[in-house]
Amino acid sequence: MNISRRLNRLADMVTEGSRLADVGTDHGYVPLCLCGQKRIQRAIAMDVNQGPLERAKAHIREAGMEGQIETRLSDGLTALRAGEADTILIAGMGGPLTIRILREGAHALPGVKELILQPQSEIGEVRRFLRENGWQIVREDILQEDGKYYPMFRAVPAEAPESCSEEEYRFGKTELQESPQVLLEFLEKRIRVNESICAGLPEGDEERIRERKREVEQELALLQKVRTCLEKRQNGGSL
Known part of the structure; x- marks a missing residue:
């Protein structure tokens, strides 16, 4: 069926x-x-x-x-x-x-x-x-x-x-991923979204703004780390 x-x-x-x-x-x-x-x-x-x-x-x-x-x-x-x-x-x-x-x-x-x-x-x-x-x-x-x-x-x-x-925990172990290219596309999309959010945050010293910026930057760091691992894997272990 x-x-x-x-x-x-x-x-x-x-x-x-x-x-x-x-x-x-x-x-x-x-x-x-x-x-x-x-x-x-x-x-x-x-x-x-x-x-x-x-x-x-x-x-x-x-x-x-x-x-x-x-x-x-x-x-x-x-x-x-x-x-x-x-x-x-x-x-x-x-x-x-x-x-x-x-x-x-x-x-x-x-x-x-x-x-x-x-x-x-x-x-x-x-x-x-x-x-x-x-x-x-x-x-x-x-x-x-x-x-x-x-x-x-x-x-x-x-x-x-x-x-x-x-x-x-967030994105799975890259060595187990059966569709690395699709995951890479997903990560790239999330990176662009988070970069846009970060760029759009207002300047200021308010705690809520600083906290939101920290959250976005932490998310970006994780996304970029996983992207690097996937790219390394797709390039045969070397960049």
């Missing part, structure tokens, strides 16, 4: 042969795609709203996949039991909601082998939460679609805690 590039990229991150729990499934497109291609055993498509779940059920019936894809009305992971899924997919939600779902769904995480996440905001806080709660990001990707950038990543249970710098 034809799905958006974003959903297709997320589906590609799911390990073949796994059992998928798709949180916030909406139309059920990712489970339908993966089951239709026989890339996963089965799936549980979950949504907090009845309307999207009914649409997913209709699509599942049309595809004749009722035996492979189960639907559940669920606020996050509340309706998922431990051991039912190898892979949990949470995409298209804000970072705080993604974190809440994982925190409140801790009962369902034992036995889960991977998390596929695509938070829409506060992405660095999601990465930080994963590290602090025993997960390690092993794949990073970013997609540009319809004028928007969508960072996404795959995390697995960590064997040991790993160190992360502030720029790695």
Whole structure:
């Protein structure tokens, strides 16, 4: 079936042969795609709203996949039991909601082998939460679609805690990035925005102006540092 590039990229991150729990499934497109291609055993498509779940059920019936894809009305992971899924997919939600779902769904995480996440905001806080709660990001990707950038990543249970710098929390580890050129374009755009903000700040000694300028300059420094790392990587390790 034809799905958006974003959903297709997320589906590609799911390990073949796994059992998928798709949180916030909406139309059920990712489970339908993966089951239709026989890339996963089965799936549980979950949504907090009845309307999207009914649409997913209709699509599942049309595809004749009722035996492979189960639907559940669920606020996050509340309706998922431990051991039912190898892979949990949470995409298209804000970072705080993604974190809440994982925190409140801790009962369902034992036995889960991977998390596929695509938070829409506060992405660095999601990465930080994963590290602090025993997960390690092993794949990073970013997609540009319809004028928007969508960072996404795959995390697995960590064997040991790993160190992360502030720029790695914010933008991911560059050595794991599968689309470095897209990330570079994203960074360049953010750099231009921050330079414009900095240039537009009024002169003055007011604390709020100085604080805002410090924030923008710190952001610029992180962006430029990651850009340098990516450029070095693309030039074979030397500049």
